[in-house]
Amino acid sequence: MARHTARDLRSENRFEVLHALFELGPSTRQELARHTGLSPATVATLVTEFLSGGVLHIAAVERNTGGRPQERLTIDPDRGRIVGVDVAETYVDATVYDLALGALGHGEAALDEHENDPDYVVDGILRVIESAVEDGGTERERIIGVGVSMPGHVHPDTGVSVFAPNWDWHDVHIEKMLEKVLPVPVYVDNPLKAVILSEMWFGVGSVVDSMAVVNLGTGVGAGIAIDGSLLRGTTNNAGEWGHTLLELDGRQCRCGRRGCVEAYLGAPGLRTTLAEIDPEHPTLRQSRQRDFVEAVADGLAAGDPALTGLARRTSRYLAAALGDLVNLLNIPSVTLTGWTSDALAEWLVPALRDELPHHVMPGSLPGLTVEPSRVPGNAVALGMAAFTLQQFLTRLGLASPAGTRPRPDPDHGIDRSRQGQRL
């Protein structure tokens, strides 16, 4: 049976301290030890490593009555820059962050849903990174890593898109393709893993240890955390809530099965529901998914009765599908994210809350909160930046065998002259 190795634990301790710094803000070593439950010695070692790597700096020195002076530590936002990229089926969205994961610049572009050439997608990613970098006035040589979320089945250790059904991709080495052009480490993962890391670090994770965040867009899925750990599953495929059943033999889902949740709650599913209510409804003329969802939001604001019916049916589907998630996992919190949620949450959530008691087992209902995510900006891009920061800290640690003091590694920055490319 797989067991934690000492190396795994060292990484995890490192991430615990990092997470605590985000949650607590500027902190003393004692506060970090208390919050993480790690020993003062372990915290001291990691803080020394982070200080040497320039990731932390000393924000203040406090002299309490009777005690020794205490250093208050904080992440140094200017140690570097990180780019988080959200590649979806219809768009690419990138954000440049400082090392404290504050957003500095943003870029986005539409992807042609019918283009599936990996070079086309990679080119889109590079263009959008470029515009985010320009928007943020970022010095390119300060970028220490790029995190890219890819839809479908991704293998984060190898950076391979194992299977992306919408593009019919099999084993596309997306990380290698990007690293050929971008002279910094690239980390590839799946959006469900990114949104749950965001939620753990910057959302309800400050209040609860177990949670799901439901991502509503073209596809739908759930990022899941149990007892403070992100649920990846054996092959990084956990969270395919979009492909659990709402109705056996129901609507055709694009995964090949019938009746999946996604066929009702994905943006094309909303279109199907509206067509069932009123096949002639003018909103159905919007051919692009995001335009359609925006038009639904506008129509709801104007009190359109067919769209009101659509919202009511969609809330009920959502309550039923979230009920399944809560009944199985008995989690105390579900948050909603993604562009469909951004556009429609104010109409969906009140009705959803009314419906939930009909779908959640009585023992799992008290204390259950369901709300739009409070994670700022694009939760996928932010989560990918957080993963990239974790990777950076791990490399920092690997460069420092016990007893030696690590130094900032100049290769973590971009040397443009050496690479001669456009980032």
Next chain:
Amino acid sequence: MARHTARDLRSENRFEVLHALFELGPSTRQELARHTGLSPATVATLVTEFLSGGVLHIAAVERNTGGRPQERLTIDPDRGRIVGVDVAETYVDATVYDLALGALGHGEAALDEHENDPDYVVDGILRVIESAVEDGGTERERIIGVGVSMPGHVHPDTGVSVFAPNWDWHDVHIEKMLEKVLPVPVYVDNPLKAVILSEMWFGVGSVVDSMAVVNLGTGVGAGIAIDGSLLRGTTNNAGEWGHTLLELDGRQCRCGRRGCVEAYLGAPGLRTTLAEIDPEHPTLRQSRQRDFVEAVADGLAAGDPALTGLARRTSRYLAAALGDLVNLLNIPSVTLTGWTSDALAEWLVPALRDELPHHVMPGSLPGLTVEPSRVPGNAVALGMAAFTLQQFLTRLGLASPAGTRPRPDPDHGIDRSRQGQRL
């Protein structure tokens, strides 16, 4: 946010060592440290504590070439006796185990499904424990604890049956009622938690770290383990897979919702399916659930076409509902347990395996195993005995503050003269 305390970790380390002893058989301290990933010092401390408490004894002393003599340790089966009790809606089933969880004696009785008085159920439990104790020729004073699985929502810390829908129980203090009569610690939990602990310790847990075990009986549910930890959920309600949707607005489920998995895969659900296929089928005349399921098995063996149709439809429902579980959790193993599974697995599993690829996402299918559980005997009773053993070890540890050596506690045995009751 909730964090592990040092106390939690000490319990967990203790259980890790115990689990390793079950998995490895007689082991040296080094082997236990290697298998658990715990430090040799931690293992040495726990082994000393277990030896002092009489839980372990030295099976052999080995002299390897060049090395120090090494003690090979094993659980002492004769340190005590544990009773595991499976209380279901239609029966009570009890097994007496030695401390190595070898079964020594068994007892069972039917419960009247229409009787819901707690005293009636408690009396049934006591009678069945008594017959298991007699069957095993167990000396009553050697019993160190009784573990009782109760259906519904259970709070294991207080031993309260918070809600048992089939009996309409609310906040029945089942542990207190039993401890009034049984002069040993009683531990109460839910069957889904018991079956997954059994599976982790005595089933596929020797091969995988994450798994689900699906319990098929009157009700259905799933015990879930993720990365070697049992999933309890916030209120010990995790695993209510029986109350996830197979079909929105489908068959009425006794939980009040329509279309739950249990309405198709619980024993009464099988009856409904058969009535849909052939409302006049003679098997439907069996009024007791277990007789009905046994008659279905007999009819399948005889090639009855309506029952063959029932098995085919049931396999398909099961594949769909297991597909949801696997798509959400991306676990590598699902096992089947419970009396419906015992009776019908040989007819359900082959068809289920044929159906599964239609319901499981391609990334979660390779390497997925679905099979009847290999856990011997009643997995609920065995799991409850294992929990009771964990509780016993925790008490052993609590009685030994750092630096002192714990001694066997005579109160862990039953002093019949003092209590004068019938156990």
